[in-house]
Amino acid sequence: xxxxxxxxxxxxxxxxxxxxxxxxxxxxxxxxxxxxxxxxxxxxxxxxxxxxxxxxxxxxxxxxxxxxxxxxxxxxxxxxxxxxxxxxxxxxxxxxxxxxxxxxxxxxxxxxxxxxxxx
Amino acid sequence: xxxxxxxxxxxxxxxxxxxxxxxxxxxxxxxxxxxxxxxxxxxxxxxxxxxxxxxxxxxxxxxxxxxxxxxxxxxxxxxxxxxxxxxxxxxxxxxxxxxxxxxxxxxxxxxxxxxxxxxxxxxxxxxxxxxxxxxxxxxxxxxxxxxxxxxxxxxxxxxxxxxxxxxxxxxxxxxxxxxxxxxxxxxxxxxxxxxxxxxxxxxxxxxxxx
Numbered sequence: 001x002x003x004x005x006x007x008x009x010x011x012x013x014x015x016x017x018x019x020x021x022x023x024x025x026x027x028x029x030x031x032x033x034x035x036x037x038x039x040x041x042x043x044x045x046x047x048x049x050x051x052x053x054x055x056x057x058x059x060x061x062x063x064x065x066x067x068x069x070x071x072x073x074x075x076x077x078x079x080x081x082x083x084x085x086x087x088x089x090x091x092x093x094x095x096x097x098x099x100x101x102x103x104x105x106x107x108x109x110x111x112x113x114x115x116x117x118x119x
Numbered sequence: 120x121x122x123x124x125x126x127x128x129x130x131x132x133x134x135x136x137x138x139x140x141x142x143x144x145x146x147x148x149x150x151x152x153x154x155x156x157x158x159x160x161x162x163x164x165x166x167x168x169x170x171x172x173x174x175x176x177x178x179x180x181x182x183x184x185x186x187x188x189x190x191x192x193x194x195x196x197x198x199x200x201x202x203x204x205x206x207x208x209x210x211x212x213x214x215x216x217x218x219x220x221x222x223x224x225x226x227x228x229x230x231x232x233x234x235x236x237x238x239x240x241x242x243x244x245x246x247x248x249x250x251x252x253x254x255x256x257x258x259x260x261x262x263x264x265x266x267x268x269x270x271x272x273x274x275x276x277x278x279x280x281x282x283x284x285x286x287x288x289x290x291x292x293x294x295x296x297x298x299x300x301x302x303x304x305x306x307x308x309x310x311x312x313x314x315x316x317x318x319x320x321x322x323x324x325x326x327x328x329x
Contacts (some may be wrong), residue, residue: 004126017181029233029238029304030151030220030237031150031151031182031218031235031237031238033142033146033149040325057139059142059144060141060146061140061141061142061143061183062142062149062218064177064206064218065140065142065175065208067177068175068176068177068206069140069175071176071178073177073179073180074177074179074234075180076267095148095149095151096148096150097147097148097240102322103324104321104325106148106150106215106238107320107321107324108315108321109211109212109215110150110211110215110240111215111314111315111318111321112211112212112218113211113212113213113215113217113315114209114211114217114314114317115314116211116212117169117209117306117310118177118307118310118311
């Protein structure tokens with residue numbers, strides 16, 4: 001595991017977001033995929049945002065996985081991630097591209113995928 | 120990964136190249152299923168038995184984060200309820216990643232529930248037949264959210280041998296709602312329970328589009 005050791009979170013949620021309670025964009029779901037960009041880091045990037053960026057080193061993570069690894073509530077990660085997206089340091093994509101709703105085809109592929117696990 | 124909870128997971132080909140929490144590069148479509156039921160029914164056990172990552176959890180605050188900001192002075196004597204939401208992940212063929220969210224079934228978690236349920240394919244409702252009435256709350260919530268579901272009876276050694284009809288009647292299930300027995304500790308049994316849900320979802324989709 002790469003999560004931090006057990007114990008109290010590094011920073012309380014309300015400090016992590018700098019007191020901001022609502023994200024600057026509402027498009028981030030639990031399963032939105034966050035990927036770090038190679039954009040230049042501003043020198044005054046808040047520590048919590050920097051920590052989030054560092055967890056994206058080496059690959060993409062969903063919002064909820066990021067929250068679990070940072071030991072922050074999902075609501076706080078939404079705020080932090082939205083701020084990073086605004087600055088072009090993170091790109092976020094929806095869980096299912098090009099589709100508003102899971103369709104029958106996707107459900108069938110989920111079923112096939114589950115059956116394949118039993119082989 | 121070293122912390123894989125069972126040999127089943129360690130043996131999974133799709134998991135063998137994964138050494139960290141990051142998503143597989145192949146991940147294209149991320150879907151979720153809620154695994155819900157009363158406290159102690161085996162939600163985490165089921166998630167643990169099929170997840171390719173050691174199940175993670177988030178600490179969810181039942182009040183908005185803003186409350187802590189605005190009422191900082193009152194924080195010490197304020198009881199902000201925190202509830203842990205477990206989740207696990209299964210990579211399937213074709214770039215699909217299935218997330219399982221263990222969602223507490225109590226009525227007072229309604230807001231959290233709605234948030235987690237957003238975009239979910241459906242719910243697998245775990246029922247302990249030794250305390251059927253403990254499942255009424257969660258079945259009410261699932262139906263209220265309009266989330267399609269299947270019921271999995273998690274078997275315990277001292278479970279009462281009710282007939283299927285008795286159980287369906289006491290749980291007040293629709294005739295087409297799947298009800299299966301499941302040993303949440305057993306990956307194959309858990310996957311079968313998930314499959315009964317997904318098969319049900321496919322059938323529902325067919326009826327709706329016709």
